[in-house]
Amino acid sequence: MTSAPQRRRGDGRQRLLRIYETLRLRICLLDYPPGHRLREADLAAEFAASRTPIRRVLARLEDEGLLRSVHGVGTIVTDIDIAALAEVYELRVALAELYGRLAPVAPDGAGLDRFRAVLSGCDALVERPDARAFARLNMEFFALIATLTANAPLRQISERLYYQTTRIWLKTAARLAAYERLLAEEIAHFRREVADVLAALEAGDLANVGAIRRAHIAMSFARLRAQAERAAPGE
Amino acid sequence: MTSAPQRRRGDGRQRLLRIYETLRLRICLLDYPPGHRLREADLAAEFAASRTPIRRVLARLEDEGLLRSVHGVGTIVTDIDIAALAEVYELRVALAELYGRLAPVAPDGAGLDRFRAVLSGCDALVERPDARAFARLNMEFFALIATLTANAPLRQISERLYYQTTRIWLKTAARLAAYERLLAEEIAHFRREVADVLAALEAGDLANVGAIRRAHIAMSFARLRAQAERAAPGE
DNA sequence: CCGCATGATGATGTATACATCCTTCCGCTC
DNA sequence: GAGCGGAAGGATGTATACATCATCATGCGG
Numbered sequence: 001m002t003s004a005p006q007r008r009r010g011d012g013r014q015r016l017l018r019i020y021e022t023l024r025l026r027i028c029l030l031d032y033p034p035g036h037r038l039r040e041a042d043l044a045a046e047f048a049a050s051r052t053p054i055r056r057v058l059a060r061l062e063d064e065g066l067l068r069s070v071h072g073v074g075t076i077v078t079d080i081d082i083a084a085l086a087e088v089y090e091l092r093v094a095l096a097e098l099y100g101r102l103a104p105v106a107p108d109g110a111g112l113d114r115f116r117a118v119l120s121g122c123d124a125l126v127e128r129p130d131a132r133a134f135a136r137l138n139m140e141f142f143a144l145i146a147t148l149t150a151n152a153p154l155r156q157i158s159e160r161l162y163y164q165t166t167r168i169w170l171k172t173a174a175r176l177a178a179y180e181r182l183l184a185e186e187i188a189h190f191r192r193e194v195a196d197v198l199a200a201l202e203a204g205d206l207a208n209v210g211a212i213r214r215a216h217i218a219m220s221f222a223r224l225r226a227q228a229e230r231a232a233p234g235e
Numbered sequence: 236m237t238s239a240p241q242r243r244r245g246d247g248r249q250r251l252l253r254i255y256e257t258l259r260l261r262i263c264l265l266d267y268p269p270g271h272r273l274r275e276a277d278l279a280a281e282f283a284a285s286r287t288p289i290r291r292v293l294a295r296l297e298d299e300g301l302l303r304s305v306h307g308v309g310t311i312v313t314d315i316d317i318a319a320l321a322e323v324y325e326l327r328v329a330l331a332e333l334y335g336r337l338a339p340v341a342p343d344g345a346g347l348d349r350f351r352a353v354l355s356g357c358d359a360l361v362e363r364p365d366a367r368a369f370a371r372l373n374m375e376f377f378a379l380i381a382t383l384t385a386n387a388p389l390r391q392i393s394e395r396l397y398y399q400t401t402r403i404w405l406k407t408a409a410r411l412a413a414y415e416r417l418l419a420e421e422i423a424h425f426r427r428e429v430a431d432v433l434a435a436l437e438a439g440d441l442a443n444v445g446a447i448r449r450a451h452i453a454m455s456f457a458r459l460r461a462q463a464e465r466a467a468p469g470e
Numbered sequence: 471c472c473g474c475a476t477g478a479t480g481a482t483g484t485a486t487a488c489a490t491c492c493t494t495c496c497g498c499t500c
Numbered sequence: 501g502a503g504c505g506g507a508a509g510g511a512t513g514t515a516t517a518c519a520t521c522a523t524c525a526t527g528c529g530g
Contacts (some may be wrong), residue, residue, distance in 0.1 A: 012306065012490095012513070012514095037481090039480090039481070039482095040481085040482070041480095041481085044515095049514080049515090050514060050515040050516070051482090051514095051515080051516085052513075052514050052515065052516090053513080053514070053515095055482090055483090056294060056513095059291060059294055059295070060294070060298055063295055063298060069482065069483090070481090070482075070521095070522085071247065071481080071482050071483060071520075071521055071522080072480085072481055072482060072483090072520075072521035072522040072523080073481065073482075073521085073522060073523080074480095074481055074482075075481090075482080084387070087337075087338070087385075087386045087387055087388050087389070088388050090337050090338075090386060091333070091337065091386065091388050091389055091392070094329075094333055094336075094337070098326070098329055101329075102322075102325050102326065102329070103322070103325075150322075151322045151325060151326065152319070152322055153322050153323050153326050153396065153399075154322070154326055157326070157392055161388065164388075247483070247484095247520095272511090274510090274511070274512095275511080275512070276510095276511085279485095284484080284485090285484060285485040285486070286484095286485080286486085286512090287483075287484050287485065287486090288483080288484070288485095290512090290513090291483095304512065304513090305491095305492085305511090305512075306490075306491055306492075306511080306512050306513060307490070307491035307492035307493080307510085307511055307512060307513090308491085308492060308493075308510095308511065308512075309510095309511060309512075310511090310512080471530100472529105472530085473528105473529090473530080474527105474528090474529090474530095475526100475527090475528085475529095476525100476526085476527085476528095477524105477525090477526080477527100478523105478524085478525080478526095479522105479523085479524085479525095480521105480522090480523085480524105481520100481521085481522080481523095482519105482520085482521080482522100483518105483519080483520070483521090484517105484518080484519070484520090485516100485517085485518075485519090486515100486516085486517080486518095487514105487515085487516080487517095488513105488514080488515075488516095489512105489513080489514070489515090490511100490512085490513070490514090491510105491511085491512080491513090492509105492510090492511080492512100493508105493509085493510085493511090494507105494508085494509080494510100495506100495507090495508085495509095496505105496506090496507085496508095497504105497505090497506090497507105498503105498504090498505080498506100499502105499503085499504080499505095500501105500502090500503085500504100
């Protein structure tokens with residue numbers, strides 16, 4: 001038996017994927033807030049790589065609209081105005097309905113348990129609200145939703161649009177005085193969405209999941225728009 | 236007046252975009268057929284650049300699913316099986332309907348003239364069928380369709396899905412004995428689509444454009460599937 | 471004191487040398 | 501002659517030096 005060649009940091013593509021997901025998470029959790037300037041050299045040092053693979057990852061994040069590289073200045077985390085955000089949300093609303101219509105996949109027992117785990121997570125958040133934990137749980141829920149369709153392009157595109165919008169709520173809410181109350185309210189709304197989806201899944205009514213999600217995404221954006229108005233009136 | 240600094244090959248980003256569009260066109264016109272192996276060094280020589288900017292472009296094409304880089308082998312043009320193609324088409328059908336519903340933009344006189352020009356192009360193709368010219372005209376029509384919505388994400392995503400599917404018809408048809416007849420039929424179908432869309436636009440009925448496109452895309456895929464069955468039965 | 475030119479600094483963009491991996495071909499062994 | 505092993509060639513992946521650009525501090529001139 002020959003020993004496999006030593007690989008210190010994962011075999012290339014997987015390593016790039018790890019860096020990509022790490023940076024995307026930091027952007028979405030506002031560890032890198034909009035306007036933040038990343039330096040390729042710093043990232044290279046952190047991930048024990050050269051600038052080349054880092055640039056490969058940053059290029060992808062730029063193509064996805066999360067970053068913007070400016071020659072001589074730096075790589076800057078993008079900000080989204082409310083108009084552009086509205087466009088993305090309109091699309092997300094329309095796509096949500098496609099889950100359940102395009103190649104729906106009924107979750108098995110373990111899948112349902114994962115949804116129930118998210119619901120438990122909601123209860124924990126109601127007890128002790130925390131913005132970062134909320135954002136993380138929201139992402140986990142989205143990942144579960146993605147398993148409900150076998151249509152790969154739909155999954156990809158939904159994911160892309162989701163990550164373009166998810167960080168905006170955190171950013172908007174952070175600027176408001178009533179931050180604590182808003183967070184609690186938003187967690188309550190989210191819990192209701194999870195409960196509704198879970199009920200539909202337990203009833204085996206996948207088509208309804210699309211309608212439920214559509215309604216919740218639309219209402220979520222309506223609240224976001226109202227909060228943005230309050231945070232920066234007349235902007 | 237100071238003279239502007241000399242730029243020999245366009246200022247960076249624009250140059251990359253040109254290379255990107257060139258390669259994408261070659262892939263979609265089957266100048267680079269599925270399975271074709273590209274070599275970064277060759278492309279670098281052709282575009283008078285180093286491998287670095289070429290790799291930036293290839294990375295984007297890989298993220299969009301048109302290429303696949305394999306370490307030590309080459310950068311290969313992807314092929315799509317009929318199942319994956321069906322998923323993309325299902326999504327395209329659904330998205331087509333969103334034109335006219337999401338931020339519809341009525342074309343002005345010049346815009347309508349461009350649609351009429353495509354219709355004239357169809358007539359020319361009916362007289363003298365040509366697969367490449369057909370593919371090009373199809374792309375031009377798609378670009379015009381994209382102007383009918385102001386929703387930027389919708390445009391982006393539709394474009395991405397379009398370029399993932401458009402080359403497959405050429406590839407499938409080329410393997411069939413009845414190639415000439417199929418081409419003529421497909422041109423006739425396309426002409427009808429253009430005429431229907433133009434009629435709806437002249438009537439100012441943008442919502443109908445979505446329905447028309449939806450129907451035509453669905454039928455187009457049905458024909459494609461039937462042809463694929465005939466070209467490779469039991470595959 | 472204000473304003474503009476200018477150089478220092480540090481960032482991304484590019485070119486290139488090197489590392490790693492896969493394929494292929496040649497030659498040896500059975 | 502068939503099959504296997506290994507070296508050579510060539511491709512992508514990575515690291516690094518250099519070019520270009522934007523910013524900011526500095527100093528000179530008004």
